[in-house]
Amino acid sequence: MSNPALGRIIMVIPTYDEALNLEWIVGRLRTAQPDVDVMIVDDNSPDGTGDIADRLAAADPQIRVVHRTEKAGLGAAYLHGFKEALAAGYDVIGEMDADGSHQPEQLHLLLTALEHADLVIGSRWVPGGSVVNWPKSREFLSRGGNLYVRILLGSRVRDATAGFRLFRSGTLEKIDLGSVESAGYVFQADLAWRTQQAGLTITEVPIEFIERVRGDSKMSGDVATESIKRITRWGLHERRSQVRRTLDRWRGR
Template sequence: MTYDGLGRVVMVIPTYNEALNIEWIVGRLRAAQPGVDVMIVDDNSPDGTGDLADKLALDDAQVSVVHRTAKDGLGAAYLHGFQVALDAGYDVIGEMDADGSHQPEQLHRLLDRLVTADLVIGSRWIPGGSVVNWPMSRELLSRGGNLYVRLLLGVRIKDATAGFRVFRRSTLEAISIDTVESAGYIFQTDMAWRTLQAGLRVAEVPIEFIERERGDSKMSGAVASESLKMVTRWGLRERWNRLRARTVRR
């Protein structure tokens, strides 16, 4: 099915041990956006998430499942799903978490904005955006990380680490997703930065982010630390390239 003015749309939902949430979140998404398809990408969850996903797909032709044999990072799961979606001919490919932190009822905000953008991010840190049930330490970590991204990479995106977003097909084709190597949570920043470097339009719309109530979070201090290290490397490399370019011109 299609979404007004955008063509065929699919939301990619990566899962690992989300048996408590997958039926609930897919049901909400299908109710909120009946014209949007759902693709579940399961990383061989030992808790039976993949089996539950298969049952959803059997009952609903607009739900599909991609089974992966290894758990090698959020970015790798998304890239796999994106390629499957591109091969299937989708015009818009989105991403969201399976744990309910991204509310399907707010997806229309992103899709409506995509009419005049190439990538739309559901942002927690622009006016109108918010988080629910986060401790102050987690909020400071996220805000600080995004500030660091803006300073190091020279971008204006307020929430480059957000995982609720929609891409045009042409965007994913322009940034050559087969060359993306970031596998963990830094994947989100990587994709946004690549979109900007390609000269494409990135927009943000406010969302209310709700911390998961069921299941375990995959975020950790080690994950955040590794993400900051990668941003630092990218930022220093970008500055070196600009300095070298200016030197050559002179």
């Protein structure tokens, strides 16, 4: 369905072993935003998540399901969903977790902000944002990781790793999804960085992020390592590019 100001909107929800959460979070989303469609992208979950998704879609024409054959990472699932949504002609394509950490009842904040932006991020680390049920150690890691992104890439985004966001379809078309290689959580920083590099408008709105209470987190040491390596590589490349641009300007005087 459509929003008069924004057009057709769909939220992409990637899943892997979210049988305990999927029906609950999709129900909340459909209640909070009845005009927003839902796409569930399941990576062949062994716990039956895909079957639950099919049942939800059979009962609600605004829910669609994409079944993937393997667990290939968060970024790969989102890219698949984004391409499907673009092909279906959606004007706004959003993303959110299936575990309840992103509250559908706050989606209206992002929708309102998107009227004047190309990408809106629901942020934990702007004034008014918060996290619930996180130990201080995890908050330190998240804040530190985002600071690292800002320093190394020159990013203006305070919560580049956040996964509650809305893209205009034109934004996704401009940032060349076909060249995105990041598969894990670094995917979020990657797309925010590409949006900034394209000269598009990014707005962060404060949200309350709630740590999952059911099921297991998908974050792992390997995922964190991939993120650090890729961000470091991008940052060093950007710094070299900045030096070359400065030298070129100096030589041209």
